[in-house]
Amino acid sequence: MRADYSVSSYPDIGQLAFGPHGRRAIGVIMYMELYLVAISFLILEGDNLDKLFPGVSIDIAGYQVQGKQLFVLVAAAAILPTTWLKNLSVLAYVSAVGLVASAALTASLAWAAIASERGFHADATRGSTVLNLRGLPTSLSLYFVCFSGHGVFPTVHSSMKKKKDFPKVPLISSVLCSLNYALTAILGYLLYGDDVQAQVTLNLPTGKMYTKVAILTTLINPLAKYALVIQPIAEAIEAKLPVAERGLTRVLISTAMLVSTVVVASTVPFFGYLMSFTGSSLNVAVAVLFPCLSYLKIYMPRSGVHRFEVAAIIGILVIGVCVAVVGTYASVHQIIGTF
Structure with a gap:
């Protein structure tokens, strides 16, 4: 973006570096990533609400x-009216609660460890394998999912008054x-070991106050961010x-x-695997491969690298390609x- 101030989005960077192609x-790639994220939001809502209100x-x-x-x-049904809004600025403020929701989920796990009889002294991790190399590809893919959202960085940069602080x-x-x-990963593993589920909220015991807090805060993000x-x-x-x-x-x-995301979310039972696929195939491209390649293409001819x-x-590119493949x-x- 320093190379051309007219750049205001990731596709603009692609245009500057590699032309129309x-x-x-x-x-x-970005649209596919966003579509899969929208599906994962609905899966997250369905699984956690079913945990909160079982048997309905x-x-x-x-x-x-x-x-x-x-x-x-x-x-x-709750999300549908928000998708019709022309101005989504209100939802942007609501989605800022995501930071509080993430901290609340981690705090709920700590609360569960203190309040639960099993705590950190149970046999949750006995017999577990701390380092399982066969699970490394999935773990790395999920790790990249955690840092998705790079597509909004150009928008953040262009909206800042002091761009030098970006x-x-x-x-x-x-x-x-x-x-x-x-901290969340450590707490989840110490509490549940190899039995930890793709959504750690599904491990929490039904009916407990900390379970309700964890699930309710987890439900906020999808409701606020789906339309965005x-x-x-x-x-x-x-x-x-x-x-x-x-x-x-x-x-x-x-x-x-x-409607299309509801159909897919209702038939896809594998939240963790979907997130792993999104991370390895799409997030790696958006967060690792594309920025590195664009940077080299733009600045190497100018002798700026x-x-x-x-x-x-x-x-970094070699690691990214290995994780992607x-x-x-x-x-x-x-x-x-799973089929």
Whole structure:
């Protein structure tokens, strides 16, 4: 973005570095990532609401809908009006609660350790393998998922009054996130060992206050962020349609996208594997491969990259490619194995 001040998005960076093909490639990858994230939001809502209200079922047109599928529909009904909003700035403020929600989830795990009889002295980790190399591809893929959202960095940069302070933003946020993620991982493993589930809230005992706090705070993010996530996809589709009534078109597109994600979320039982696939195949491309390649393409012709920096970036690219290939293969194999 320092090379060209007209750059305001990731596709713009792709255009600057690699021309129209670069813009299209990064656009497709970003839209696929956002679509899968939207699906994961609904899965998260369905699983956790089913944990909070077990055994609920209703009859719809002669069909009994229960459990996760029922709550995916409930969450979709609550989310639908937000997808019709033209101005999503209100949701942007609500989604800022995500920091509080993440901290509350970690605090709930610590609370569970103190209040639970098993605590950290139980046999949760006895017989567990601390280092399981076979699980490394999935672990690395999930690690990259934790740092998704790089697509918004150009928007953050362009909206800042003091753009020279931008490097502090990803640095501080990455450090805080890393600390919170590490603490959550350690608490989850010490409490549940190899029995820890893809969503640690599903391990917490039903009916406990700390379980309700953890689940309720976990539910906030999807409800607030779903519309923000699908908006770029809806706008891209809308821009391709030669229609006059944009308002009605936006409503129809957003509704159709919500319906499609509900169908997938209701039939996909593997939240962890979906996140692993998203991390290895898409997040690695957006957060690692594309920035490194674009940086080299833009600045090497201008002699703005030192040899040590080139070597370091090549090392990062090699790691990223390995994670992308091995992680994607492992996640696809795991997904196929569930059918």
